[in-house]
Every structure is written in structure tokens, then in C-alpha cells.
Amino acid sequence: MPPVPPNLIGAHGKGETMRLFANHVSSGKARFYQDAGIDFVLGRREGPYLWDLDGEKRLIDCHCNGGVFNLGHRNPEIIRALQDSLQELDIGNHHLASEQRAALAEKLAQLTPGQMPYTVFGVSGGEAIDLAIKLARGFTHRPKIVSARGGYHGHTGLSLAAGDEKYYAPFGPPAPGFERVPFGDLAALEQVLDDSTAAVLFETIPATDGITVPPAGFFQGVRRLCDQRGALLIVDEVQAGLGRTGRLWGIAQHDVEPDILVTGKGLSGGIYPITATCFRQPIETVFHPDPFIHISTFGGAEVGCPVALKVLEISSNPDFLTHVNMLAAQFQAGFEQLKASHPQILVGLRQCGMMMGIELADARLGPLFTRAAYECGFLSIYANNNPSVAQLLPPLTIDRALAAEILQRVDQALHVVERFL
Numbered sequence: 471m472p473p474v475p476p477n478l479i480g481a482h483g484k485g486e487t488m489r490l491f492a493n494h495v496s497s498g499k500a501r502f503y504q505d506a507g508i509d510f511v512l513g514r515r516e517g518p519y520l521w522d523l524d525g526e527k528r529l530i531d532c533h534c535n536g537g538v539f540n541l542g543h544r545n546p547e548i549i550r551a552l553q554d555s556l557q558e559l560d561i562g563n564h565h566l567a568s569e570q571r572a573a574l575a576e577k578l579a580q581l582t583p584g585q586m587p588y589t590v591f592g593v594s595g596g597e598a599i600d601l602a603i604k605l606a607r608g609f610t611h612r613p614k615i616v617s618a619r620g621g622y623h624g625h626t627g628l629s630l631a632a633g634d635e636k637y638y639a640p641f642g643p644p645a646p647g648f649e650r651v652p653f654g655d656l657a658a659l660e661q662v663l664d665d666s667t668a669a670v671l672f673e674t675i676p677a678t679d680g681i682t683v684p685p686a687g688f689f690q691g692v693r694r695l696c697d698q699r700g701a702l703l704i705v706d707e708v709q710a711g712l713g714r715t716g717r718l719w720g721i722a723q724h725d726v727e728p729d730i731l732v733t734g735k736g737l738s739g740g741i742y743p744i745t746a747t748c749f750r751q752p753i754e755t756v757f758h759p760d761p762f763i764h765i766s767t768f769g770g771a772e773v774g775c776p777v778a779l780k781v782l783e784i785s786s787n788p789d790f791l792t793h794v795n796m797l798a799a800q801f802q803a804g805f806e807q808l809k810a811s812h813p814q815i816l817v818g819l820r821q822c823g824m825m826m827g828i829e830l831a832d833a834r835l836g837p838l839f840t841r842a843a844y845e846c847g848f849l850s851i852y853a854n855n856n857p858s859v860a861q862l863l864p865p866l867t868i869d870r871a872l873a874a875e876i877l878q879r880v881d882q883a884l885h886v887v888e889r890f891l
């Protein structure tokens with residue numbers, strides 16, 4: 471007999487859930503959803519779909535938590551990997567040598583660009599970026615970190631300091647040693663790089679900044695400037711990695727080898743949180759004086775390692791990547807048509823593979839589009855650091871028919887936005 475589901479979803483009902491959420495999780499968020507007309511509490515989820523807790527409203531997930539659900543919700547292969555893992559494993563002990571972490575790190579060493587034989591695992595992307603910054607400083611013995619204005623790397627200590635001021639300003643003095651430059655501007659980068667620069671930290675495609683696709687040759691220029699100044703290049707692939715761009719890693723589009731690569735979100739398979747900071751061999755010497763200088767109790771929890779291995783196996787499959795590129799071409803063609811029918815509000819599609827941002831005519835329109843998308847049955851969230859762009863990040867596992875349906879719904883949402891104006 472199949473196991474009886476425990477009925478975790480819906481046990482409280484929607485009204486009661488909102489009351490509990492407002493009283494015990496976040497009154498501000500509860501008010502925001504109400505004011506924005508987003509009367510949705512996440513209930514059942516399967517493949518590309520999310521259902522409201524009361525079961526009536528269904529959304530196509532075109533946000534995917536920034537790539538957490540690259541492989542869809544509750545992907546059966548991923549669930550099976552976790553179920554198998556639960557037969558034998560638990561979190562493990564972070565002080566001890568680990569068969570599971572070793573096997574996953576070896577896989578990452580095989581798949582990351584260039585030579586990155588070492589990986590340290592974490593739980594969140596912010597934590598993994600923090601470690602990348604610690605490694606760069608520990609290795610170079612220099613303090614300065616240069617990142618992109620409008621970039622986003624998380625809300626932990628060092629990653630927070632690498633982001634925009636609005637996120638750290640309410641919380642007292644930020645960690646020192648950070649400078650920001652406009653993304654895509656090599657001349658500006660050259661000006662701030664000096665002999666005190668430990669690393670340049672960029673998302674391969676800044677997502678919170680509105681899916682900013684860098685100009686051709688940009689990352690090659692960044693690599694060259696880093697080499698000239700003796701600074702390391704850290705790429706944040708937390709959103710752009712794991713097949714989203716049509717290649718396993720976004721940086722592979724640029725034929726550039728970073729010194730440190732950070733991945734997260736999708737590595738979880740949407741099921742078990744895990745992130746990874748992967749790096750070149752010489753950087754590992756940072757840990758030689760004290761290999762326990764950086765620890766994370768839950769980072770690389772053993773039970774989650776087989777899940778991440780399964781994600782890597784699926785995402786690096788050439789057939790999977792061909793599918794992603796086929797979908798990307800369909801969206802590109804679809805948006806050419808949409809541009810012709812909505813010339814007043816639709817500027818175009820910012821796109822690298824299935825990493826897509828709908829560029830609208832001005833900053834009022836992103837929030838309006840998010841609301842219209844919700845009414846039209848899909849979740850698309852505007853970019854927090856550039857509200858003229860709505861992120862369009864459906865699962866990479868959708869078929870052509872659903873891609874066509876998403877394009878139709880985008881068309882409807884654009885009509886709704888036009889009516890709001």
C-alpha cells in the first residue's frame with residue numbers, strides 16, 4: 471500500500487494561516503500582500519505549478535525562487551534521491567571526513583570551469599559568498615572587494631556589504647573594504663582596482679538588477695584586469711548557474727575561468743538546501759594553518775549531497791541543455807511578436823538562455839506587470855533593484871506547449887497593464 475499523505479497542506483485553512491502568519495511571522499509582509507491584491511498562500515505544488523491553499527487559484531511559476539525550482543517543483547527524480555538518502559543518512563558531523571561531501575565535491579570539480587578541485591559547502595548563498603570573500607582576502611592578504619552597483623549576493627555579513635546600501639543602511643555600520651562599480655563598465659572597474667584589491671565579485675548576470683546581460687567581451691576584460699592587479703575573480707552563479715543560461719554555468723558563455731565560483735539555489739533541487747563555494751587549488755592553502763577556521767554545522771549536510779549530485783547529473787546532461795536552448799529560442803521569437811503588439815510598454819526581452827527579464831518602458835510598470843501576471847495565472851516578480859524589469863524564470867523542464875501558453879499569458883498581462891495606465 472502506498473504511504474498515506476500526512477495532509478500537511480491545508481490543515482489550517484487560508485484565513486487562519488494569514489492570521490498566524492501576520493501574528494507570528496511577519497505583519498509587514500501580510501499587509502503588503504493584502505495591499506498588493508495578492509491573496510495567495512502557497513499550497514500544493516507540482517512541476518511548473520503552484521496552487522493557492524484553498525485550491526482554486528493556480529499559477530505557473532515563472533519566478534522559481536531565482537532558480538531553486540529549475541527542475542520544477544517536487545521533481546520525482548529529486549524526491550527519489552532524497553528518499554533513498556533518508557534510508558541511510560542524516561546530517562552527518564561537519565568535523566569528520568565525509569564520503570558524501572567528498573563525492574559531491576569531486577563531481578563539482580569535474581563540472582566547474584577550469585581547474586576547481588576544492589569545494590566548501592554551505593546552507594545559503596549568502597554564506598557561500600561570505601566564504602568566497604574570506605578566501606579571497608585570506609589568500610591575497612588584501613582587504614578590498616569590488617562588486618557591482620545593483621548587484622545582489624545575499625543578506626549575511628560580507629555578502630550584505632557587497633550589495634546595495636539600501637539593504638544594509640538600517641543596520642548600522644557595514645563591514646569595511648567594499649567598493650561598487652557599474653556592471654559592464656570596464657573603465658570604471660579599472661579605476662578602482664589597485665594593489666589592495668583582493669577580488670572582483672560579480673554575478674554572471676545580475677538578476678536583482680533586472681537580468682543585466684553584460685556586453686560582449688566584458689568578462690574577458692574583467693579577467694584581464696584582475697590578472698594585471700593580482701586580484702581574484704569570484705563569479706556568483708547562484709541564479710545563473712545549473713543550466714539556466716543554456717550552459718551548465720553562465721560564465722561558460724564568456725570563455726572565462728574564474729578563481730572562485732559560487733552556486734546555490736537550484737543545487738537544492740528545490741528539496742534540500744545546499745550551496746557550494748568552489749575554488750582553484752592554490753586558494754586551498756588558506757586553510758593549511760587551521761583547516762577548522764571556517765565551519766558550517768549544516769553546510770553540505772550528508773543527507774542532501776545525493777540530492778545535489780542528482781541535480782548536477784540532470785543539469786549537465788547535453789539533452790537537457792539542448793532542451794533549454796530550444797525553449798530559449800521559442801521565447802526569443804515570441805517576444806519579437808509581443809514587442810510589435812505592445813510597442814508603448816514593452817521594450818524587449820533581456821535574455822541569456824532561459825534567464826529572462828521583460829524590459830518595460832518605465833519603473834512603474836514592473837510592479838503593475840507582477841500584479842497583472844498574477845491575475846493572468848503566472849508568477850513573475852519585478853526586479854527589486856530595477857522595477858522596470860519583470861523577471862521571467864520558468865522551470866527549465868517545461869515543454870513547448872507550456873512555453874507557448876506562458877507567452878500567451880504574458881500577452882494578456884501586457885494588455886492588463888495597458889488598461890491600468
Ligand SMILES: Cc1ncc(COP(=O)(O)O)c(C=O)c1O
Nearest residue numbers: 594595596622623624673708709
Ligand atoms: C545572485 C545571488 N547570490 C546570492 C544570493 C543569496 O542566496 P541566499 O538567499 O540563499 O542566501 C541570491 C539570492 O537571491 C542571489 O540571487
